[in-house]
Amino acid sequence: MGELAICRYCDTVHRRADVSVRATARCVRCGSPLYHGNADLSAMLAVALTATIAFVIANAFPLMTMSVNGRQTEATLWGAIVASYDQELPLVAAALTISLIVAPLIEIVLLLSVLVPLRAGARPLGFSWIMRAIHIMRPWRMVEVFLLGVVVAVVKLMGLASTVPGWGSFGVIVMTFALATLGSFDPVALWRRADEVRA
Template sequence: MQKAPDLIICEHCDTVYRRRHLARGEVARCVNCGAVLERHQWLGIDAQFALIMAAAIVFVIANVSPIVTLGFSGMLADTTLWGAVIAMWNDGAQIVAALTALTLFFFPLVQITLFGWVLLFARRGERAPGFGMAMSTLVKVKPWSMIEVFMLGVLVAVVKAHTYFDVVPGAGVWAFGFLTLLITVFASHDPRNLWEQTKEVRR
């Protein structure tokens, strides 16, 4: 029996290409629409799993530790992400509070959980139960995780608040900064490659 060629299909215009090996840093693009077809995968599955576990630990620290401590006339006050969300909700900014909770907690949590789930099985070369749904959800959730936007806002707020208060960055903001770095690393990696690196296992 003749083996079927290794093909890749553009998800935007459905043009079919023959897959080829990509060198480090190389990106394959569709000649018709310019969409990214595939990136060189410089992280192995074990390395990805280690990073996602690190992201999970940092995510917990970021959400339970104070983001910033403000000092004024000998008095100190600090708050966590959820303290800020609750304060905004109580002040009548429910929409902003809800968006903050979604983009900084729930969507990143979904990303970390689903990545950890599929990678746990992918380390054995298997597809996790619900693999297709998990991969589809990751693609849809990815644009809504906006931790880097939050970090930019925090930096601007700290600079402005420093004019009136003694400002000390807390462990939470450092954790969010490290989490931003980890998410940036994952953003440079194409999770679709897991379809080729794993196989369906009947249970």
């Protein structure tokens, strides 16, 4: 029964057919996406590595620099979290930490720990656990929302002082697109690959 796909929106049973890369198979009854074309494992690995580098840049460099009367302040991702914690908003700080650091980091690390061994022809350690963790973590990652947040913040500050986006923002942009690309992978393809490796 491995060749069946059930629509998770309307419960209609479909027979799986091959779809080209980047194409999406849709449910015949409700029109919802069923699955995406199988991405090449090497391509996914390359995108995951790009996301890793972008994650480091986004965290290491300031998102924006503001200068008033010769004084400069920089906002880093971590600085935004610390600021909300200092303003006695630990809940907001926790929400930001989860959606901007923990969720993307876990997703990147977990994907790499699956992709690297699969690419090398080995079954990853704790494969089923990792795949479930990725599935659970994904809805809580909000890097793309943060990207728009940086844009809004920069524009709001323009009236107050001269504000320049920094390298950190570049990291956020790249990470957003890399994670979006990785998000559309078909888990069934990875499972099939893992089952082949074991056999």
